[in-house]
Amino acid sequence: MQVTSVGHAGFHISTSAGTILCDPWVNPAYFASWFPFPDNSELDWDALGDCDYLYVSHLHKDHFDPKNLAEHVNKDTTVLLPDYPVPDLKHELEKLGFHNFFETTDSLKHTVSGPKGDLDIMIIALRAPADGPIGDSGLVVSDGETVAFNMNDARPVDLDVLTNQFGPVDVHMLQYSGAIWYPMVYDMPQRAKDAFGTQKRQRQMDRCRQYIEQVDATWVIPSAGPPCFLDDELRGLNDVYGDPANIFPDQMVFLDQMRRHGKDNGLLMMPGTTADLAGSTLTSLTHPIPTDEVEAIFTTGKADYIEAYAQRQAGVLAEVKASWAPAAGEPMLEALKALFEPIMTQTDQISDGIGYPVVMIMGAEHVVLDFPKRIVREPISDEKFRYSFEIPAELVRTVLRDDEPDWVNSIFLSTRFKAKRVGGYNEFLYTFFKCLTDERIAYADGWFAEAHDDTATIVKDGWEIQRRCPHLKADLSKFGVVDGNKLTCNLHGWDWNLETGKCLTSKGHELRSKPAR
Template identity: 80%
Template sequence: MQVTSVGHAGFRIDTKAGSILCDPWVTPAYFASWFPFPDNSDLDWAALGDVDYLYVSHLHKDHFDPVILRDHVRKDAVVLLPDYPVPDLRRELEKLGFHQFFETTDSVKHRVSGPKGDLDVMIIALRAPADGPIGDSGLVVSDGETVAFNMNDARPVDLDVLAADFGEIDVHMLQYSGAIWYPMVYDMPERAKYAFGVQKRQRQMDRCRQYIAQVGATWVVPSAGPPCFLDPELRDLNDDHGDPANIFPDQVVFLDQMASHGHTGGLLMIPGSTATFTGSELDSLHHPVSEDEVRAIFTTGKADYIAAYAERMAPVLAAEKASWAPADGEPLLAPLRELFEPIMSASDQICDGIGYPVELRIGPETVVLDFPKRTVREPISDEKFRYGFEIPAELVRTVVRDREPDWVNTIFLSTRFRAWRVGGYNEYLYTFFKCLTDERIAYADGWFAEAHDDTASITLDGYEIQRRCPHLKADLSKFGVVEGNTLTCNLHGWQWNLDSGRCLTTKGHELRSQKL
């Protein structure tokens, strides 16, 4: 098996039984905030796209690149389709001309037969509202000799199926770096923002190491990040100036951490790097440039590399910005009312979970999303808010113009906004912004309406607690960490007070626990 990095979470997997292109991404994402790092724009995309199979894990724009898929990937490639509750991914691929789909069943091993031979594949599909835009997934591939698990940025809660169906995993590709706007965009004291950044940087790498330990692969390829920020307004978000609170560490940072914890099987790959495996043996690893040049991209020459990259991509960034809607125009109250109010009226669980009005400052205009009353309105004099956002008008006008169903994976991941809140993170609010279609909101509201299974119990550090995390059902025997009377689920960093069962991260989501 030969694995070629094509940048970020993208890989091409070549076997005797066929080739699979996974998550190719080149076009700047999230209002041109994110670029792949290192630069992958000069790869031979026509050759890379001449494949037998295509796998797109989910619809995030750093995984689903319609330009590359439309222009460079064979349209008769068989799409390995995750088992999602809402068919948005299939619809978007069909719009691009793909017409052959192999529909998988979540966490079930399938044999895919083609003219070149048979491949065993499994797609672990995550289907909670918090997973991608209604879905994220990981792909397992076996050619009968080598088993690769491309987890990209999915966060599976149960990996026992891997050993049961595939035995030993030889190669494991997964996310270790940040892909979020927190805490950078929040209005909070700099000291607090620094502390939260340091904490998040370490927790995301700790979570990755937990996955590595669970999967137990011989070789590990850190991937799916970090993004590169080339807009001068965002350049400080790059981890190139020794900031321990930066949430976007690169591959070398994580590989050094792996090594410090005794794991020597980490592989550094850049766009164009190829690794050839026979079972658990690494036969070869080749880079498109020298080893010294590869290391310099991530270490001594990183700031210069990003500066040169930004200069090359300045025309691309300018063209992206020129495609945005003008900031000026008719007031946004009426179009936002038309967009949001039908979604509000169809989402009792989510609106009740939000529980208060939310302020949107959009240029000179302020609009209130009144979730308790299911209305969009103007603010009342001296009204106070527990949650609010300040978003450039051109971004809001663009997503309204384009009928974008997901503000989380457009506006919010761009980091081109500011936010403030009183109290904890509100998962329901971000779920609402992710589900701006009838299908999505119906699924998400129904998902929250279902009771989570909390019947099984485990013992951790002197407490008996429910085994499944109240957030997304992660197995707390694997992801739970107790410090004093505080439980942290390292899958997403949510916390609970074990003496009261109260969630410290957001309202609701109580945990069943008692001290032994």
């Protein structure tokens, strides 16, 4: 098996039975805030797109790149499709001209047969509202000799299905770096922002190391990040100087973290780097440029590399910005009422879970999403808000113009906005903004309405605790960390008070816990 990095979460997997192109992202995403790092624009995308199979893990725009797929990927290829509750991914691929789909069943091994032979595959599909835009997934591939697990930025809660059906894993690709807007966009003192950033940076690397321990692959490839910020307005988000509060550490940082925890099996890859594997044996690792130059991109030469990259992409960035809707125009109140009110009235779990009016500040125009009343209105004089978003008007006008069903997968991940909140993170609020279609909101509301399984119990560090996390059902025997009377689930970094069972991170999500006897 030959595994070639094509940038970010993207890989080209070549076997005697066929080739698989995974998550081929090259064009800027999220209002041109994110670019792949390192630069992958010079790869031969026509050759990469002449593949036997295509795997797009989910609809986040740093995985689903419609321009690249439309221009460079063979439309007759077989698409390996995750088993998602809503058909949005399939529909978006069909719009681009793809028509051969192999529809998988979640966490079940399949054999795909082509003219070159048979491949065993499995797609682990995650279906919670927090998993990407209603879905995220990881791909397992076996050519009969080598087993590869491309987890990208998915967060599976049960990996027993992997080893039970495929045995030992030879190479494991997974996310270790940040892919979020927190805490950078929040209005809080810099000291607090630094503290939260430092905590998040370490937690996301801790989570990655926990997955590495569970899968126990022979080789590990840190991937799916970090993005590169080339716009002058966002350039400071890049982790150029090893800031411990920066949530976007790069591959070299994480490989060092692995070594400090006794793991020396990590592989540094950049776009064009190829790893040849025979079973668990790495027969070669070949970079497109000398190794010392590769390492310099992540270390001593990183600032200069990003500056040169920004200059090369300046025209692309300018073209994307020119495509945005003008900031000035008719008031947006009626358009926002038409978009949001039908969604608000369809959901009880989510609107009630938000529980308060939310203000959107778009230049001089202020609009209130009144979730308790299920209406969109103008603010009342001297009204106070628990949640507020300050978003450039041109971004809102653009998503309205384009009928964008997911503001998380556009505005929020761009980091081109500011937010304020009183109290903890509200999962329901961000779920609402990613479910702006009838089908999505119906699924998400039903998901929250289902009771979480809290029947199984574990004992951990002197506490008797329900085994499944009240947030997204992670196994707390694997992801739970107890510190005094506080439990942290490292899958998403949520905290609970073990004495009271109260969630310290968000509203609701009570935990069953008591001191062990």
